[in-house]
Amino acid sequence: MAVSGFEGFEKRLELHFFGDDSLSNINNNMGLRLLDFESIEQVLRAVQCIVVSAVGNHFFDAYVLSESSMFVYPTKIIIKTCGTTQLLKSVRPLTHFANKLNLKLCGCRYTRGSFIFPKSQPFPHTNFKEEVIYIEENLPKNLVYRKASVMPSKNPCYSWHVFAAGDQNHRKKSNSDVTFEICMTELDRHLARKFYKKAGDCKTGDSAGKEMTVLTGIDDINPRAFICDFAFDPCGYSTNGIDGDRYSTIHVTPEDGYSYASFECVGSVYDDDVDIVETLKKAVQVFKPATVSVSTTSNSREVWTTVARAMEPLGLKCRTFAMDEFPAAGTVVFQTFTAARRK
Numbered sequence: 001m002a003v004s005g006f007e008g009f010e011k012r013l014e015l016h017f018f019g020d021d022s023l024s025n026i027n028n029n030m031g032l033r034l035l036d037f038e039s040i041e042q043v044l045r046a047v048q049c050i051v052v053s054a055v056g057n058h059f060f061d062a063y064v065l066s067e068s069s070m071f072v073y074p075t076k077i078i079i080k081t082c083g084t085t086q087l088l089k090s091v092r093p094l095t096h097f098a099n100k101l102n103l104k105l106c107g108c109r110y111t112r113g114s115f116i117f118p119k120s121q122p123f124p125h126t127n128f129k130e131e132v133i134y135i136e137e138n139l140p141k142n143l144v145y146r147k148a149s150v151m152p153s154k155n156p157c158y159s160w161h162v163f164a165a166g167d168q169n170h171r172k173k174s175n176s177d178v179t180f181e182i183c184m185t186e187l188d189r190h191l192a193r194k195f196y197k198k199a200g201d202c203k204t205g206d207s208a209g210k211e212m213t214v215l216t217g218i219d220d221i222n223p224r225a226f227i228c229d230f231a232f233d234p235c236g237y238s239t240n241g242i243d244g245d246r247y248s249t250i251h252v253t254p255e256d257g258y259s260y261a262s263f264e265c266v267g268s269v270y271d272d273d274v275d276i277v278e279t280l281k282k283a284v285q286v287f288k289p290a291t292v293s294v295s296t297t298s299n300s301r302e303v304w305t306t307v308a309r310a311m312e313p314l315g316l317k318c319r320t321f322a323m324d325e326f327p328a329a330g331t332v333v334f335q336t337f338t339a340a341r342r343k
């Protein structure tokens, strides 16, 4: 393992807002999507990253960032950043800009895995306790239902950190959404090489990204999705998929010694199980990692079986299973897997 390298493990923040319905109708149901680009840039400056590309459809806007991704829906924003970004510094400016649009924060969820290089993380990400103190200090008082938890794994390098907060109305997660967050390490070396630009390649980040999307089979994970991809120099890759009101996203740090890839997508507990099993399988097969962790957030306690059905045929053996309930987020299930050949 390298002494220090790029931190692939992302921090992920999801904020929910509510507004006066008559006002949001006046705003054509655009809500947070009306945030001007200058305000977005100001938020991202606090986090220490920038937008590298953006697309939108009828339902939401998807941004590829210099360090991962951001998705903006009318009343929900998801920001996922890696490296040494200071993601939690976005909470206060985002709440401020949303208030100007008459939107009030009503729910917050922060999740992350265990950093590969924890000592390189700046404040407030130096440790989970510090993160929780910081986020609590920056949340409005109406978010009274709060819970923080570290979900353990057999291997202490792979715990899952969760903080969720909600107000009285956001207390119980009553919708059918499922969020899958997959973190993969020790990628197959041959496959990881595909996320390096060719020597002397003068392609732009966009065109090199497109080439990688096809070469690696990422375009086949969800053939219905519109893809917005970007290749970094000399290596690294990020992509957002847009399929109706659903996003998916992939990020790759291919460097040997600390290789890492993540796949995240949303679904519904009413989706056909076969489809989601296929999607998860295809995403993991792009990288053939030695270790995989999967976290699902939903209102279902059964979704772990879907994950197991996807991982086990790939020769990945379940090593850890943890489940916890969060008043403002629902049920979080955390599973870790390792390639059966490695213990």
Ligand SMILES: C[S@+](CC[C@H](N)C(=O)[O-])C[C@H]1O[C@@H](n2cnc3c(N)ncnc32)[C@H](O)[C@@H]1O
Residues within 6 Å of the ligand: 006, 007, 008, 009, 010, 066, 067, 068, 081, 082, 083, 232, 233, 234, 235, 236, 237, 238, 251, 252, 253, 254, 255, 260, 261, 262
């Ligand atoms: C932003 S991407 C994907 C991040 C994602 N969280 C991950 O690790 O899977 C990170 C990869 O791009 C590379 N990279 C090259 N230039 C970069 C830049 N300007 N900013 C961030 N990453 C860059 C890093 O070395 C790393 O391999």
